[in-house]
Amino acid sequence: EPEVTQTPSHQVTQMGQEVILRCVPISNHLYFYWYRQILGQKVEFLVSFYNNEISEKSEIFDDQFSVERPDGSNFTLKIRSTKLEDSAMYFCASSEITGQSSPLHFGNGTRLTVT
Amino acid sequence: AQSVSQHNHHVILSEAASLELGCNYSYGGTVNLFWYVQYPGQHLQLLLKYFSGDPLVKGIKGFEAEFIKSKFSFNLRKPSVQWSDTAEYFCAVSSGSSNTGKLIFGQGTTLQVKP
Numbered sequence: 001e002p003e004v005t006q007t008p009s010h011q012v013t014q015m016g017q018e019v020i021l022r023c024v025p026i027s028n029h030l031y032f033y034w035y036r037q038i039l040g041q042k043v044e045f046l047v048s049f050y051n052n053e054i055s056e057k058s059e060i061f062d063d064q065f066s067v068e069r070p071d072g073s074n075f076t077l078k079i080r081s082t083k084l085e086d087s088a089m090y091f092c093a094s095s096e097i098t099g100q101s102s103p104l105h106f107g108n109g110t111r112l113t114v115t
Numbered sequence: 116a117q118s119v120s121q122h123n124h125h126v127i128l129s130e131a132a133s134l135e136l137g138c139n140y141s142y143g144g145t146v147n148l149f150w151y152v153q154y155p156g157q158h159l160q161l162l163l164k165y166f167s168g169d170p171l172v173k174g175i176k177g178f179e180a181e182f183i184k185s186k187f188s189f190n191l192r193k194p195s196v197q198w199s200d201t202a203e204y205f206c207a208v209s210s211g212s213s214n215t216g217k218l219i220f221g222q223g224t225t226l227q228v229k230p
Contacts, residue, residue, distance in 0.1 A: 004158070031216055043159075043205060043220040056217055091159065095216055103149070104216060106159035 002026040004107035006092050012113045013082055021077045021110045023092030032075045033093040033104060034067065036060075043091065049075065082114045117142040119208050121221035128196050129229050136191040136224050138180075138206030145211030148189040149218065150180055154202045162204075165189065166211075176200070198230045 005024045013019045025032050034046040047057040049067050066078045075094075079086055089111050093104040122137040140146060150162040163174025170182040180191045189206060206221040 033216065035218075035220075042222045043207075043218075045217050045219065048216055093159075102216075103161045103164060104218065105161075106151075108156075108158045 002105075004092055004094055004105050006090075006107035006110050008110060009108065010111045010113070012115065015084055015114055016081050019079050019082055019112065021079075021090050021092075021112065023075045023077070023094075023107055024073050025075055025092065025094030026096075026105055027073070029094035029096050029105070031055075031095045031097065031102075032067075032069070033095075034077045035091045035093065035106075036088040037091070037109075038085075038088040046077070079112075082112075084114050087112060087114045117146075117208055117210065117219045119206050119219050119221035121204075121206050121224050123224045124222070125225045125227070127227045127229065130198055131195050132228075134191070134193040134196045134200070134226070136204055136206075136226070138189045138191065138221055139187050140189065140206075140208045140219075141187065142208060142210065147209045147211055148180070148182060149207040149209070150174065150178070150189075150191050151205045151207060151220075152202045153205065153223075159205065162191070196226070196228050198228045200226060201228045202226060 007022045032049045037043045045058050047061045048055045064080050068076050089109045091109045092107045095104050096102040118141045120139045148165040151159045152162050153159050162178050163172050165172045165182045173179045178193050204224045207218040
């Protein structure tokens with residue numbers, strides 16, 4: 001079964017540094033998402049992306065965050081200047097279409113630790 | 116705003132016991148409802164989903180959930196759990212009118228099944 005893959009599995013960075021989290025969605029999927037889960041808290045929606053543009057973003061997704069699909073296969077989340085509170089597990093997801101017939105497929109996540 | 120509440124944070128059962136995990140949501144419009152499972156070290160996987168029709172939905176691995184609209188609930192059940200069901204379970208909701216696929220998650224329930 002096709003999978004969403006995320007790299008790296010664990011990223012440690014210093015506060016103020018830029019970090020790029022990478023995801024390879026399932027190849028025929030058209031909708032892409034980032035979610036995050038701070039330790040002990042809920043999985044939170046960050047952003048959805050379709051047709052090379054953001055379709056929805058949450059309040060968390062401020063100017064420090066950006067997403068990009070630089071080529072036909074990768075989907076990246078960039079945090080420009082990391083803060084301690086950005087430490088979390090970041091999940092990428094993709095779906096074939098939105099709506100009823102196409103659930104989200106999630107990757108294994110990248111654990112980001114900001115020191 | 117949409118929200119999802121899972122009442123049980125940590126459940127411990129013996130094998131063959133019956134399981135019911137509570138999930139309540141807050142949203143005034145049409146909703147799509149989901150249960151996801153995350154086995155240790157793995158990605159979030161869809162257990163089952165409800166969009167419309169029969170409020171009793173069956174998913175993989177013997178799980179089922181019942182949508183009770185009047186109670187805004189979507190509880191997950193399994194008649195007889197196995198040790199391999201040890202995992203974290205997430206209830207999630209999306210707006211039935213949304214075209215972005217955004218999911219709102221509950222805080223998750225950790226299920227530990229003792230052999």
